[in-house]
Amino acid sequence: MDADRFFTRLNPIFVAIGTIPGLHWIQSPFLMLVTVTGRRTGRRYTIPVGYQLYGGPGGQGNRIVTLVSKARRKNWWRNYIDPAPAELVLRGKKLEVEGEVLRPDTDEFREYAETTFRRMPWLGRQFGLRYAAATGLTERQVEHLGREAAIVRFRA
Secondary structure (H helix, E strand, C coil), X not given: CCHHHHHXXXXXXXXXXXXXXXXXXXXXXXXXXXXXXCCCCCCEEEEEEECEEECCCCCCCCEEEEEECCHHHCCHHHHHCCCEEEEEEECXXXXXXXXXXXXXXXXXXXXXXXXXXXXXXXXXXXHCCCCCCCCCXXXXXXXXXXXXXXXXXXXX
């Protein structure tokens, strides 16, 4: 079982920890909760996702970005192909934001991917690539990410 499937099985535990006042700090440095409303079903569900915060602490007025691994087998991010509202719990605070999937052929997609891997070079393995900080992402690696990953940007 790969790491992605393993952690997916732990989602209910992460959601519980993230919603209990006083315990969210355990996962807040690396996970936030996203409440998604399905475009077709209208069903609401909450999932934990990794995130990167751009623009300062607190979440308000910032860009909050999540890099979705194994995107082909996940559905939640597809609800943001067109910009749509989302609810986040970030560091214990509820935020009403708008989510949007970034197109892989944009500079913004590349910038967020590059910044994420620069911060966490080991994460490249989760996406099937070797990241070298000295050279950064190659065109081939960006194309690979465009096929295998998704980037969702949330803004208040």
